[in-house]
Amino acid sequence: MSTIYHANFGMGDTIEAVCLAASDGFSARYDLDRIHGKFSRPAHKLYGQDYHGKILVLDTAKGGVATAWMLYEMKSRDVYPAGIALNSVNPILVQGAAHAGIPMLAGFAEDITTAITSGKRLRIDPKTKTLICLD
Amino acid sequence: MQLNHEEKAMLGGEFGPVAKAAIEHQIKVGTFFGATDFVEVSQSHIMADTESLGEAGVKWLEFLAGHSLKDRFVRIPTITDPRGTDFSKAHVLKQTKTMLTLEERAIAAFTKLGVSMTDTCINYQTIMAPILGEHVAFGDTGVVIYSNSVCGARSNFEGGPSALSAGLTGRTPRYGYHQDEHRRPTHRFRVHYTPKTLNEWGSLGGLIGRKSGNYWTVPFVEGLQGIPGSDALKHFGAAMASFGSNALFHLDGITPEARIYGDFGAANLPVVEISEADIRALQDSYRVTNEVDVVVFSAPQLSLIELRDLAAICGGKKFTKPLLAVTSPQVKPDSDRMGYTKSIEDAGGTVFSGMCFYQSYAREIAEANGWKRLVTNSAKMVNILGGYGYVPMLASMEECVDAAVTGRLS
Numbered sequence: 001m002s003t004i005y006h007a008n009f010g011m012g013d014t015i016e017a018v019c020l021a022a023s024d025g026f027s028a029r030y031d032l033d034r035i036h037g038k039f040s041r042p043a044h045k046l047y048g049q050d051y052h053g054k055i056l057v058l059d060t061a062k063g064g065v066a067t068a069w070m071l072y073e074m075k076s077r078d079v080y081p082a083g084i085a086l087n088s089v090n091p092i093l094v095q096g097a098a099h100a101g102i103p104m105l106a107g108f109a110e111d112i113t114t115a116i117t118s119g120k121r122l123r124i125d126p127k128t129k130t131l132i133c134l135d
Numbered sequence: 136m137q138l139n140h141e142e143k144a145m146l147g148g149e150f151g152p153v154a155k156a157a158i159e160h161q162i163k164v165g166t167f168f169g170a171t172d173f174v175e176v177s178q179s180h181i182m183a184d185t186e187s188l189g190e191a192g193v194k195w196l197e198f199l200a201g202h203s204l205k206d207r208f209v210r211i212p213t214i215t216d217p218r219g220t221d222f223s224k225a226h227v228l229k230q231t232k233t234m235l236t237l238e239e240r241a242i243a244a245f246t247k248l249g250v251s252m253t254d255t256c257i258n259y260q261t262i263m264a265p266i267l268g269e270h271v272a273f274g275d276t277g278v279v280i281y282s283n284s285v286c287g288a289r290s291n292f293e294g295g296p297s298a299l300s301a302g303l304t305g306r307t308p309r310y311g312y313h314q315d316e317h318r319r320p321t322h323r324f325r326v327h328y329t330p331k332t333l334n335e336w337g338s339l340g341g342l343i344g345r346k347s348g349n350y351w352t353v354p355f356v357e358g359l360q361g362i363p364g365s366d367a368l369k370h371f372g373a374a375m376a377s378f379g380s381n382a383l384f385h386l387d388g389i390t391p392e393a394r395i396y397g398d399f400g401a402a403n404l405p406v407v408e409i410s411e412a413d414i415r416a417l418q419d420s421y422r423v424t425n426e427v428d429v430v431v432f433s434a435p436q437l438s439l440i441e442l443r444d445l446a447a448i449c450g451g452k453k454f455t456k457p458l459l460a461v462t463s464p465q466v467k468p469d470s471d472r473m474g475y476t477k478s479i480e481d482a483g484g485t486v487f488s489g490m491c492f493y494q495s496y497a498r499e500i501a502e503a504n505g506w507k508r509l510v511t512n513s514a515k516m517v518n519i520l521g522g523y524g525y526v527p528m529l530a531s532m533e534e535c536v537d538a539a540v541t542g543r544l545s
Contacts, residue, residue, distance in 0.1 A: 069182075090292060096294055
């Protein structure tokens with residue numbers, strides 16, 4: 001049975017993918033080994049995990065402005081997250097997702113990182129601003 | 136979003152395809168955040184090192200730059216954040232020809248777009264500080280938080296594509312920190328220790344950033360003694376923005392909006408107390424070894440006064456480990472002229488210009504040089520470099536210089 005989570009903000013096309021979820025932040029510069037497609041910051045809760053093709057379910061955007069370029073660069077090499085869902089977002093991730101064309105949802109009524117666990121198959125539907133857990 | 140006549144013309148292509156692409160991008164972002172219209176901005180500042188851009192990003196810039204002169208030129212003063220290298224000293228870092236070629240291509244493209252290559256993240260100290268109430272479109276989180284908080288300007292974090300778009304259109308979507316309602320304090324901190332050194336200011340900023348949570352939170356800080364200087368607030372804000380993604384803070388009785396509006400109602404917020412021990416604990420959490428491979432002063436670029444202080448400490452010393460100090464192209468000539476560069480380099484250090492350490496292929500230069508254990512007085516940098524495979528440690532300027540001499544943190 002699917003569970004639906006409603007977001008306040010959405011952008012991009014509808015996609016489905018397996019997720020990586022954690023109560024932690026996100027910055028492409030601070031947290032990722034973008035060459036190998038893994039979380040590389042030792043303190044990050046997804047450390048060592050492959051993110052390519054996954055929907056990232058995380059708490060909030062962290063850190064600097066580089067992510068605005070990096071998502072586009074990651075997509076050009078086909079090593080990029082399929083979508084991003086965050087409890088709260090900063091402009092950099094939105095600008096980066098807009099530039100790269102990566103679907104994004106943000107601003108949920110509940111803590112999305114505790115409601116969803118890694119490995120679940122999700123659908124991001126930015127037009128209806130819904131995140132649907134299909135498992 | 137409501138568009139005026141000029142904006143509709145841009146969207147309709149009357150200003151050319153580059154401005155059309157720029158405003159389309161801005162409308163996507165503005166619509167996401169519920170912006171109702173645009174606000175004109177007076178300056179733009181673009182973060183675009185080639186490690187972030189990659190081949191794809193540089194090709195995109197080259198595509199824009201390939202349009203006719205009348206179609207591709209920025210409409211307002213548009214400047215750049217640090218590059219990914221100092222060409223004259225790239226060999227010290229063992230950067231590759233591929234990295235430098237990509238940098239050259241990016242610079243050529245930006246120049247064709249009419250962007251002024253200032254290559255600095257301390258433009259508020261060296262180029263043209265914005266004034267109270269001025270709407271700008273700044274990249275680099277440290278630039279934004281300083282400009283918003285210390286100068287009273289109004290900017291969101293503008294990533295490279297959005298900052299360039301703002302340069303090309305002369306405006307940005309009106310949301311976030313362009314609006315009064317987002318500038319009120321959301322968190323209140325009472326500090327029981329006023330930092331004395333730049334690493335302590337960074338630690339305090341990092342701590343407040345970590346405790347306040349995200350981009351939309353605005354810390355109101357009380358209890359500081361005296362008026363901090365520009366370099367202190369530079370490290371304080373840069374670390375807060377790095378640890379917490381914050382874009383604005385108010386210091387009770389110090390920063391301009393706190394002077395105008397008092398506590399903004401912060402007295403009704405719960406207080407988070409911060410002690411000297413809390414500040415030390417953040418710093419100590421990075422002290423995992425005493426061995427040091429490299430000492431770095433960067434992030435933000437050093438002011439002339441920081442270089443003066445560093446030069447004074449370096450005098451008469453001989454380093455056994457590399458010591459790298461990074462400043463802006465505006466400061467470097469003065470540092471040379473006043474003998475600061477010579478004092479640092481006579482001791483065995485290297486002064487770089489126009490780059491930033493962590494934006495200069497930090498992972499690759501670590502592997503090429505065998506650098507892992509890094510010590511710095513920048514709290515912002517220790518927060519960033521863990522993800523690049525370093526073991527970063529935070530210490531005072533004096534302790535950093537001593538580490539370059541002995542190879543160990545005392």
